[in-house]
Amino acid sequence: MNNIATQRIKREFKEVIKSEELAKCSIKVDLVGDSYTELKGEIAGPPDTPYEGGKFFLEIKVPETYPFNPPKVRFMTKIWHPNISSVTGAICLDILKDQWAAAMTLRTVLLSLQALMAAAEPDDPQDAVVAKQYKEYPEIFAKTASYWTNVYAGGPNKNTDFDSKIQRLKDMGIESDQARGALSTFNWDLERATEQLFS
Amino acid sequence: MASYFDELHVDEDEVPTVRVERLTRETFRMLFDHDPIRYGDMVNYQSSPPASKSEIEKLITPLFDELLGEQCRICLCQYQVNDKALTMPCKHIFHEDCLKTWLEKSNFCPLCKFELKTDNKMYELYKEELKKRQARENNIAQLHDLMFS
Numbered sequence: 001m002n003n004i005a006t007q008r009i010k011r012e013f014k015e016v017i018k019s020e021e022l023a024k025c026s027i028k029v030d031l032v033g034d035s036y037t038e039l040k041g042e043i044a045g046p047p048d049t050p051y052e053g054g055k056f057f058l059e060i061k062v063p064e065t066y067p068f069n070p071p072k073v074r075f076m077t078k079i080w081h082p083n084i085s086s087v088t089g090a091i092c093l094d095i096l097k098d099q100w101a102a103a104m105t106l107r108t109v110l111l112s113l114q115a116l117m118a119a120a121e122p123d124d125p126q127d128a129v130v131a132k133q134y135k136e137y138p139e140i141f142a143k144t145a146s147y148w149t150n151v152y153a154g155g156p157n158k159n160t161d162f163d164s165k166i167q168r169l170k171d172m173g174i175e176s177d178q179a180r181g182a183l184s185t186f187n188w189d190l191e192r193a194t195e196q197l198f199s
Numbered sequence: 200m201a202s203y204f205d206e207l208h209v210d211e212d213e214v215p216t217v218r219v220e221r222l223t224r225e226t227f228r229m230l231f232d233h234d235p236i237r238y239g240d241m242v243n244y245q246s247s248p249p250a251s252k253s254e255i256e257k258l259i260t261p262l263f264d265e266l267l268g269e270q271c272r273i274c275l276c277q278y279q280v281n282d283k284a285l286t287m288p289c290k291h292i293f294h295e296d297c298l299k300t301w302l303e304k305s306n307f308c309p310l311c312k313f314e315l316k317t318d319n320k321m322y323e324l325y326k327e328e329l330k331k332r333q334a335r336e337n338n339i340a341q342l343h344d345l346m347f348s
Contacts, residue, residue, distance in 0.1 A: 004274055004297075011275040067273060068300055089330040098247070102301045103309035 005066040007037040012106050019107060027110040029060070037062050037065075041073070043110055045153065046118040050145035053077070054153030058113070060106065070100035073109060078177075079146040080141075080184060082122045082131035087181075091116075092126035129185050138188055144184045151180070165190050169197065223324055248319035250302040255315070259286040261292050272310055273297035289313035 006144040013029065021027045028042040040160045041058035045051025056079060073096055075089035083092045095104060095112055125131030147162050149155030162180075165188060169179035174197055182193040265286075266278035267308045271294045280285060283295040291310045293301075301309055317323060 008275055030224055049310040100296070101305075101307070101312065105275075183224075 005062060005064055006036045008067055009039075009062055009106075015105065016107050016110075019152045021107070021111065027107065027114065029106055029110070037064075040076075041106070041110055043114050043117075045149060045155065046114055047112065049118050050142050051081075051117050051149050051153070052155065053157075054149035054155040056117075056153055057084055058110075060109075065104045067104070070096050070104075071109065072096075073113070078148060078152040080130055080145040081117065082125045082134045084128060084130075085127050086130055086148075086184070087127075091127055092124060133184075133187060136159070140187050144188070148180075148184070162188060165193075169194065218284060223321065247302055247305045247307060247314075248317040248322050250306040250315035251318045255299060255302050258287065258298075260284065261286045265292060271297055273301060288315070 013031075016022060016027065016029045019027075026044045030040045030042070032040050034039040039060040039062065041060050043056050043058065045054035045056065055077070057076040059074045059076050063069050063072065073091055075084055075091065078086065078089070080086055084090070091113070093112060093116055095101075095109065120129040120131075120134060122134045130141070133144070143159065143162075146155065146157045147159045147186070150157050150159070162183070165183055166176055166179045168190060169183070170176055172194070173183075178197070180194070182197050186192040186196065238338050261284050263280075266282065266284055268277070269292070270277050271292075273283070273293050274297050276294075276295075280312050284292050285295050285298050287298070287308045289308050289311050292311075293309070302315065307314045314326075
């Protein structure tokens, strides 16, 4: 990796460590191995959102051409959000693509992602299914996102109704992540989810 | 083909380059009218073109006083004696090498998105068209306020 990329990441590390967000436990960056090309990010779900109380981990890959090109970032923690793929964790955010600027840092990226979690942009979706639910059934969306936060990110809001529906599908031999995905997609309509899974 | 040119009010005897430019402009206009959000984005979302070489050459060197105790926001290093730096028209300062590497890729200031001119004709036409549209909308808004306030 060339010098400027490594040198910059090292400096940014200090910046994030010193930052007040770290003190508030809201964002964090860790090294993965010895190289500075792969990092692990962590963001706390923003307050007053379905993600509140959850901890979300991110895979950050720093290209050799950093900071002239953006880092490649993906959610490792499964999340239900219109701009993040519920399957792969791929993110649709302009600053990670064409709106990147060389003066942006890992700290600004993590804070932007936190802002994206608080204010989704359903008209520019990464996950069309989630975006549709967000627009058409906002209450179901909020419950589903909060439930996913509980299951995958350690959030506080349990949902026994959803749990029992998943159990019904598990009894039929469906694996739990798959059952959760299908039920979330079909707005927790057990019949339609079953139909889709067995079609 | 004649009717197509007629429709766009293009004189077939026009010098070809002028005609191409007018047609491009008309095409932009039609796309905008058809679906401004989508086609505005279409041009916008192709990552911005590099800054024009002549524009980069015009950038001035800051005084050493301006660098004292400051940090280049691209490499995040403090300026040292003998470091070469450049000032953007928006007054933001960066190391010469850092800024040139960036401007060879994108035409805007990494801090405030101030745009330098590019050599990409399409992009310049698009920006001009966008500016005109905004001016027109402002005029209409002003007129509206005058009439109804």
